[in-house]
Amino acid sequence: NAGVMQNPRHLVRRRGQEARLRCSPMKGHSHVYWYRQLPEEGLKFMVYLQKENIIDESGMPKERFSAEFPKEGPSILRIQQVVRGDSAAYFCASSATRAHEQFFGPGTRLTVL
């Protein structure tokens, strides 16, 4: 009965590199949400996806960030040309339907050198 899985748990990138963060939702869940937590702050919504569709990306920065949730495989949050300000913990959550409670994964802690 695996919960939400995220990998890697820790990721170090140099400025200008790409970061790929993966999220596998709980079994039976088809709704995925990505949140970012900057140090000493609360979580901020980034994007909400269903299989093959982006439903709400109002929290995504306009440049360098993209997300997908393909028909097969995990959801991926991609950050191109990372900068130091991208250093944060990125959490994925999943739910069975849009009305159900979200369950959070362990997070990926991104450090940009």
Next chain:
Amino acid sequence: ELKVEQNPLFLSMQEGKNYTIYCNYSTTSDRLYWYRQDPGKSLESLFVLLSNGAVKQEGRLMASLDTKARLSTLHITAAVHDLSATYFCAVDNFGNEKLTFGTGTRLTIIP
């Protein structure tokens, strides 16, 4: 835009004492959540409050919701060291599934 405010931001308590964390939100909401986060860890769901007057209790923690005042409280009774953590409230809007989080309350229980 939905805003969620918590206070206090930092709280040091002695073991055995009682205290309350407050969560105010700015617009009508479907649900209110309380989460616990330990340093470097993910969020642990504590309570989901769905309706006005809802009260839930688990151990030394009790959460309540007043939708008319747009206020939720998390009450800690006879605090113990294990409760030291950061506590977040979060709210979702009608028809908008993204959660809006409060700033968090960092709770430290002093022996």
